[in-house]
Amino acid sequence: MTEREPDLSRVERKKGRNRNKILNSMIAVVVVLIVIATVAIFSGNKSDNEPNDIEETANDTTVNDDKTEDVEDDDKDNATEDSNPTKDEERSAPENTTETEQVDETTNEDGSEESGSVTSVPSDDAIIAETIVNNAWKPVGTTQTGEHVSQYDGTSVDWNEKKQALAYATGLPQDSMIFLKIKNGGGPQKSIGIVSSRDSTQKYRVYLEWVDGEGWKPVKMDKLTTLDFDY
Template sequence: MSEQKPELSRVRRKRQNNKGNKMLNWMIAIVVLLIVLVGVKILSSDSTPENKEAAITETTPDDETGSIVSSDDETEAENNSGSSDQADDSEDDDSSKEGTVSDESGDSEDSGDSSQKKEDKKEGTVTYTASEDAVVDETVSNTSWEPVGTSQSGNHVSQYDGKSIDWKEKQKALAYATGMSENELIFWKIKNGGSPQKSIGIVSSKDKSKKYRVYLEWVDGEGWKPTQMDVLNTLDFDY
């Protein structure tokens, strides 16, 4: 019995060693398998579109902000640049159109200037001249004065009857020269001005604070036109 014990011990040790080797081999196999799985996973993740895009992404610093601009951003920037160029072209076209409108506006302004010139011409030049006449403070002339119009036709005959159309048109011309309405005036006298086509009218405001002597001249087809106006300081004179 004592002679078999060492053999049994060797067998047991051998079996134990075999079991230990098997366990070690399994562990090695598991580790290798894990390494393979991890490698496959890494390779598969590297091959995904996102990683591919990440792999080809170039980073460039933005000069102004220091931010990172990818190649995709550059592509988008180029697209935006193309859009901007198109927008600029569109704006240029709009500018051309606006220029046309502006030219039309300029024509309108020129037209406005012409109208203004006409108005200035219509306003004319008013001249005040001192008079040596004792009853006259000053004499006024206005280049803008025009004939007041007439409803008369044919050969003109000046009338002083106080009721005719010609008489009423004389009153209208006198009021026009003074800048007052006929209802605001007293017509003291309207008389012949030295020829058949000239008249003189003496008028004043209702309160007599304003007093005038107006010289009229007939214009064929257009009516009576003021030519001169004396600003009077009194009505107490022979008229």
């Protein structure tokens, strides 16, 4: 019995080695499976996360585009509002113009109309439509020196300066006027001229006064209805 023990020990050792190999093989297989499962799990997580990231990025871009469009629309609206006057502003311009005209045109207590420095008074005289006084009238100037003597000779410098003053008061060109009468106005330095346009549609009687060193100055003008009266 004692002589067979060594053989039995060798058999047992051989069986032990075989078991270790099988266990090692099984362990290796298990490790490989664990590695494969781990890789599969991580790969799956990455695949699930990628679409979400892409979607969030796309959503952010869309929101920004919407905001940009809103800002552009607001800018367009503001530009349109600035370039186009409102209805209230359009209505205000004519109203302001009317007020200005009303300020310029006033009626005096005696019934005369005054616009700026010009006064027009209706007349009860049958030959006079209205009498006009313009405070802006100035002397027409003169080339005469020394003591002034009014002349009615039809050729002198003084006579021609009277004609110049009459044209100035009426606003008619001197070469298109008819000088019906130029006469003394009740004093040595006063004159009266009766004139008309060539077609007689405009008829005036102008009162002149002499200003030393400055010439004849219109002081009053009657707008006539007729020339059929005693000059």
